Amino acid sequence: MADARTMQCLLAVSLLFLVAHAHAQLSTTFYSRSCPSLETTVWEVMKQAVVKEQRVGASLLRLFFHDCFVQGCDGSILLDAAGGEKSAGPNANSLRGFDVIDTIKARMEAKCPGVVSCADILALAARDGTVLVRPCQRSPTLPVCFATLVNLMFLRPYQLRGPTWKVPLGRRDSTTASQSLANANLPSSGSSLSTLISTFASKGLSATDMTALSGAHTIGLARCSTFRDHVYNDANINSSFAARRRKTCQRSGGDSHLAPMDVHSSRVFDNSYYQNLMARRGLLHSDQELFNGGSQDALVRQYSANPALFRKDFVTAMIKMGNINPLTGTAGQIRKNCRVVNR
Numbered sequence: 001m002a003d004a005r006t007m008q009c010l011l012a013v014s015l016l017f018l019v020a021h022a023h024a025q026l027s028t029t030f031y032s033r034s035c036p037s038l039e040t041t042v043w044e045v046m047k048q049a050v051v052k053e054q055r056v057g058a059s060l061l062r063l064f065f066h067d068c069f070v071q072g073c074d075g076s077i078l079l080d081a082a083g084g085e086k087s088a089g090p091n092a093n094s095l096r097g098f099d100v101i102d103t104i105k106a107r108m109e110a111k112c113p114g115v116v117s118c119a120d121i122l123a124l125a126a127r128d129g130t131v132l133v134r135p136c137q138r139s140p141t142l143p144v145c146f147a148t149l150v151n152l153m154f155l156r157p158y159q160l161r162g163p164t165w166k167v168p169l170g171r172r173d174s175t176t177a178s179q180s181l182a183n184a185n186l187p188s189s190g191s192s193l194s195t196l197i198s199t200f201a202s203k204g205l206s207a208t209d210m211t212a213l214s215g216a217h218t219i220g221l222a223r224c225s226t227f228r229d230h231v232y233n234d235a236n237i238n239s240s241f242a243a244r245r246r247k248t249c250q251r252s253g254g255d256s257h258l259a260p261m262d263v264h265s266s267r268v269f270d271n272s273y274y275q276n277l278m279a280r281r282g283l284l285h286s287d288q289e290l291f292n293g294g295s296q297d298a299l300v301r302q303y304s305a306n307p308a309l310f311r312k313d314f315v316t317a318m319i320k321m322g323n324i325n326p327l328t329g330t331a332g333q334i335r336k337n338c339r340v341v342n343r
């Protein structure tokens with residue numbers, strides 16, 4: 001009798017464990033019953049946002065990276081409270097796209113109140129941000145986007161868009177954010193290769209993941225203050241490229257003047273970032289560190305020659321990054337407003 005009880009008890013405990021464990025895994029079908037319109041809504045809002053301002057796809061991709069590296073992918077970056085992550089060194093006057101998250105969140109609260117986390121909305125918006133990258137924005141004077149037409153005629157469509165993937169979901173939102181962790185855990189544009197590798201290793205990401213994820217710098221813009229040192233003081237830079245960047249980034253002043261992360265095609269998600277590195281046209285010191293006689297040179301050469309390999313490794317690494325310490329099960333909460341913790 002006692003043995004049967006013990007067995008029942010053990011069975012119940014292991015079942016509980018299985019259930020709890022199942023909850024700890026993210027799943028691509030997490031909202032398929034509770035909020036089936038989620039992915040189409042994110043896609044529609046992102047499409048409108050990118051048409052309005054092409055750069056916002058890049059900005060949301062970066063926002064997700066900065067969320068995941070601080071406390072895990074828990075939406076902590078979105079909290080407005082003083083002492084939060086938004087005002088940390090790598091984030092202040094730099095992160096963008098919060099309003100797009102607010103728009104998506106408002107639509108989701110109208111459709112499926114209290115169901116979809118801000119952390120998951122950010123993960124989906126980052127994915128759609130890379131897919132939606134386009135070579136041009138429709139001009140107010142022309143009826144069509146001329147560059148897009150030209151590209152559609154002469155390039156194959158897959159070259160126009162970033163890679164896509166199914167996003168594992170089921171993250172919940174944090175009730176805290178940490179400015180000190182944001183300052184400590186995010187890499188900076190002055191980082192050396194060994195610092196970049198160890199910063200990513202501390203989040204469970206390999207050097208290969210780091211080099212593939214850095215390919216995100218094929219889109220978007222950077223401020224003069226983040227690349228000034230590199231274009232004035234570093235030796236491993238093409239001199240005509242450095243001269244070009246110095247024109248709009250003086251030795252002092254104009255800190256917020258912008259330059260494309262990818263000098264060749266900052267509006268297309270391609271592998272030209274790696275080709276730039278081989279030509280010593282990396283914009284940031286940290287970018288050029290990936291091709292400066294060190295351990296990542298060989299991989300940079302591979303990605304620059306093989307766009308399909310880059311896209312494959314980028315997707316693998318994005319999914320890995322999206323798995324950094326998610327809150328699941330009953331941990332955390334589903335915020336009603338991504339900027340504030342529920343009362």
Ligand code: HEM
Nearest residue numbers: 058059062065094187188189213216220221222223226286
């Ligand atoms: C490897 C270490 C990295 C460093 C040191 C770094 C640093 C930077 C810096 C300094 C900027 C310019 C910010 C500004 O001027 O305000 C930037 C922009 C950007 N970063 Fe990174 N980054 C890194 C990795 C990543 C990763 C892993 C991703 C995404 C997967 C990413 C995505 C982006 C994007 C898309 C932009 C352009 C954003 C925009 O135009 O709004 N970066 N990064």
Ligand SMILES: *[C@@H]1O[C@H](CO)[C@@H](O)[C@H](O)[C@H]1NC(C)=O
Nearest residue numbers: 237238239240241279280281
């Ligand atoms: C820098 O790039 C230019 C082309 O923009 C090229 O003509 C020149 O040889 C390069 N300089 C060096 C030192 O590689």
